[in-house]
Amino acid sequence: MSDGTLVLLLALLAGALSVDGTAALQLMFSQPLVAGSLAGLVVGDPILGLTVGATLQLVWIAVLPVGAAAFPDAALAGVVGVGLAGLLSRAGAPAGWSVAAGIIVALVSGAIGQRAIAVVRRLNVRYAAYAAQRAGLGDPGGVRVAVALGIATRFVVGAILAGAILGVSFVALQALPFAPPAGTFPTALWAVPLAAAGIAAAARTKTEWLFMGAGLVFGVIVLAGR
Amino acid sequence: MRDDASVIPGSESRGVGTGTGLTLGAGGKLGLFWRSLLLQSVWNPRGMQHVGFCFAVLPVLRRRRLDGDAAKAFLERHLEFFNTNPTMATYIIGAVAAGELEADEVGGETVADVKKSLSGPLGMAGDALLWGSLRPLAGLAGVMVALLGHAWAAVALLVLYNVPHLSLRARGIAAGVALGPAAAREVLGPRFKKAVRVCRAAGAFTAGIVLAVAFRGSGDFEPWRLVASGGFFALAYAAARLGIPATVVGLAGAVGGLVLMVHGS
Numbered sequence: 001m002s003d004g005t006l007v008l009l010l011a012l013l014a015g016a017l018s019v020d021g022t023a024a025l026q027l028m029f030s031q032p033l034v035a036g037s038l039a040g041l042v043v044g045d046p047i048l049g050l051t052v053g054a055t056l057q058l059v060w061i062a063v064l065p066v067g068a069a070a071f072p073d074a075a076l077a078g079v080v081g082v083g084l085a086g087l088l089s090r091a092g093a094p095a096g097w098s099v100a101a102g103i104i105v106a107l108v109s110g111a112i113g114q115r116a117i118a119v120v121r122r123l124n125v126r127y128a129a130y131a132a133q134r135a136g137l138g139d140p141g142g143v144r145v146a147v148a149l150g151i152a153t154r155f156v157v158g159a160i161l162a163g164a165i166l167g168v169s170f171v172a173l174q175a176l177p178f179a180p181p182a183g184t185f186p187t188a189l190w191a192v193p194l195a196a197a198g199i200a201a202a203a204r205t206k207t208e209w210l211f212m213g214a215g216l217v218f219g220v221i222v223l224a225g226r
Numbered sequence: 227m228r229d230d231a232s233v234i235p236g237s238e239s240r241g242v243g244t245g246t247g248l249t250l251g252a253g254g255k256l257g258l259f260w261r262s263l264l265l266q267s268v269w270n271p272r273g274m275q276h277v278g279f280c281f282a283v284l285p286v287l288r289r290r291r292l293d294g295d296a297a298k299a300f301l302e303r304h305l306e307f308f309n310t311n312p313t314m315a316t317y318i319i320g321a322v323a324a325g326e327l328e329a330d331e332v333g334g335e336t337v338a339d340v341k342k343s344l345s346g347p348l349g350m351a352g353d354a355l356l357w358g359s360l361r362p363l364a365g366l367a368g369v370m371v372a373l374l375g376h377a378w379a380a381v382a383l384l385v386l387y388n389v390p391h392l393s394l395r396a397r398g399i400a401a402g403v404a405l406g407p408a409a410a411r412e413v414l415g416p417r418f419k420k421a422v423r424v425c426r427a428a429g430a431f432t433a434g435i436v437l438a439v440a441f442r443g444s445g446d447f448e449p450w451r452l453v454a455s456g457g458f459f460a461l462a463y464a465a466a467r468l469g470i471p472a473t474v475v476g477l478a479g480a481v482g483g484l485v486l487m488v489h490g491s
Contacts, residue, residue: 027388028388031365034383034384059479064353128305150277190458195436198472201463219436219439
């Protein structure tokens with residue numbers, strides 16, 4: 001499969017998962033662990049998908065997509081992160097560099113996607129106005145059209161963003177004037193404490209802190225015995 | 227989250243009158259269920275979920291064969307501002323659809339009153355359980371499975387979240403249709419609050435295990451890793467309390483990791 005075909009498939013996947021994220025279903029296929037795993041299957045490297053997806057899942061574990069709150073586009077980030085890491089690996093880049101570049105670009109994509117969600121929601125104002133205009137004539141068709149347009153817009157925006165970010169970042173990283181570094185990218189070192197901090201900051205009671213400590217002790221004891 | 231039933235209009239009423247003789251069968255409830263999944267499709271800053279709500283109850287318009295001014299009034303009634311937790315919205319969708327099949331009201335209350343009075347409490351309850359507790363728990367469990375090296379980590383996340391999520395949606399439609407606005411009582415009581423507390427405690431416990439598993443997998447508790455991670459935890463905690471986005475903190479961590487990688491190589 002050529003790089004171009006791979007980017008196209010990843011873009012379509014990102015579009016579909018973006019719809020799950022905000023517009024319809026919300027079955028959590030848009031969560032980075034799931035999006036990353038699916039993207040890993042597309043690039044033919046499920047382990048890479050799990051690695052990048054799990055890291056992004058940890059980063060955004062405490063982010064709440066509630067009401068009018070702005071939140072990163074995790075589906076876009078998951079697909080872009082794994083897709084870019086996969087493309088770089090196929091091009092012969094060291095594994096650690098591929099993962100690091102994938103995760104950093106994914107985090108930036110999440111922020112770009114966050115802005116895109118706001119733009120889509122402003123477009124939705126127009127679709128809603130159309131629905132209201134048709135409703136004023138007693139015609140329910142406007143509501144159906146608005147729903148279809150809302151979902152289609154989210155899909156198209158997610159797909160275009162994913163394709164563009166993947167294409168631009170892959171070309172740019174390939175053109176770097178130095179050799180990519182070798183070594184292992186230490187994801188657990190910062191992503192796990194970040195997730196724990198997010199959970200701890202959101203903790204309402206001391207009991208939750210105690211449960212986190214109990215989980216840590218339990219994990220250490222069980223793992224020490226293995 | 228409020229746990230008193232005073233917010234529930236028509237609490238003593240089933241919400242289903244005897245005006246038109248129309249009822250919602252299994253097919254009708256299934257229709258409401260899948261349409262509820264599109265509630266956020268046209269989410270916008272002005273009416274929020276209003277178009278999605280109207281879309282969800284459109285089958286009622288067809289069943290009642292409303293047209294002309296009656297159809298216009300129906301559509302305008304359901305295109306008013308609406309916003310709540312999308313899963314908990316099923317309680318309101320069920321109650322409103324069943325009530326609207328009978329007349330232009332729900333359990334003696336106007337549609338606007340029902341939507342207005344229930345959307346706030348149900349939104350808070352749903353956000354606390356689904357977004358604030360169940361989603362982090364499912365995410366952490368999925369990450370834990372991934373760290374233990376199992377490829378089905380994503381499946382674990384999806385099952386752990388969607389079994390309660392979809393059950394709650396189905397229950398919301400069924401209870402809303404059967405009991406009217408009073409159905410919301412079952413998710414605004416102390417039992418529901420307890421479920422939230424249990425989920426949050428389970429999430430915190432899982433976070434602790436993930437912490438242990440991650441370090442075991444990446445360096446067998448080397449002292450420098452513990453110190454570095456502890457320092458980053460303190461920074462990330464302070465950032466979270468200050469309202470600095472997790473994306474920014476994550477980027478700082480990732481760049482720091484990259485520097486360590488380059489230095490190590």
